[in-house]
Amino acid sequence: xxxxxxxxxxxxxxxxxxxxIECRSLDFQATTMFWYRQFPKQSLMLMxxxxxxxxxTYEQGVEKDKFLINHASLxxxxxxxxxxxxxDSSFYICSARPWTGGNEQFFGPGTxxxxx
Amino acid sequence: AQSVTQLGSHVSVSEGALVLLRCNYxxxxxxxxxxxxxxxxxxxxxxxxxxSAATLVKGINGFEAEFKKSETSFHLTKPSAHMSDAAExxxxxxxxxxxxxxxxxxxxxRLSIRP
Numbered sequence: 001x002x003x004x005x006x007x008x009x010x011x012x013x014x015x016x017x018x019x020x021i022e023c024r025s026l027d028f029q030a031t032t033m034f035w036y037r038q039f040p041k042q043s044l045m046l047m048x049x050x051x052x053x054x055x056x057t058y059e060q061g062v063e064k065d066k067f068l069i070n071h072a073s074l075x076x077x078x079x080x081x082x083x084x085x086x087x088d089s090s091f092y093i094c095s096a097r098p099w100t101g102g103n104e105q106f107f108g109p110g111t112x113x114x115x116x
Numbered sequence: 117a118q119s120v121t122q123l124g125s126h127v128s129v130s131e132g133a134l135v136l137l138r139c140n141y142x143x144x145x146x147x148x149x150x151x152x153x154x155x156x157x158x159x160x161x162x163x164x165x166x167x168s169a170a171t172l173v174k175g176i177n178g179f180e181a182e183f184k185k186s187e188t189s190f191h192l193t194k195p196s197a198h199m200s201d202a203a204e205x206x207x208x209x210x211x212x213x214x215x216x217x218x219x220x221x222x223x224x225x226r227l228s229i230r231p
Contacts, residue, residue: 104150112157
């Protein structure tokens with residue numbers, strides 16, 4: 001149980017285009033989902049926290065107009081990187097916290113974004 | 117505010133030797149503490165977590181960690197390293213059981229296993 005999937009697992013796009021990444025909790029409902037980015041050989045940096053049915057809360061320094069987050073249902077959150085540029089190339093990881101409470105997060109396998 | 121410091125960005129041990137990965141935390145409230153493992157190009161897998169119950173926490177794959185409040189530490193150990201343990205390990209802290217609490221990650225420690 002407690003499986004989180006991400007789609008796509010990798011994507012290559014041209015500079016200036018937008019890319020959408022999906023995060024799904026497959027066997028549980030998640031009121032809260034988190035989006036992280038990870039640069040090579042570095043730790044995970046929290047980008048934003050999304051709660052189902054409400055606006056996401058962005059961490060300081062993260063552009064909300066560039067990284068659009070939608071948490072439309074209890075099992076799906078999406079991250080859209082708008083007008084992507086090479087510096088947006090990174091490993092994006094989502095996590096989901098079950099609505100049953102507690103503090104554990106279950107992580108997706110990550111999405112490798114490369115912007116040419 | 118919460119933070120974690122992982123001492124040593126890279127640890128190398130021989131197969132069969134003791135694994136010790138160090139983590140110190142800072143928290144203004146009783147913390148929840150976690151150890152995660154990440155294999156290349158994959159997400160994170162929870163090894164174990166401390167949530168204010170027993171101070172010695174046993175996790176998967178033979179790992180365990182001891183919460184020491186006096187030392188603000190939560191070091192990860194495994195008695196005998198296996199080649200498959202080679203990965204990146206992250207210590208993390210959260211401010212208790214609130215569903216709104218964020219998890220803050222340390223900088224990570226890469227564990228290498230020598231044959």
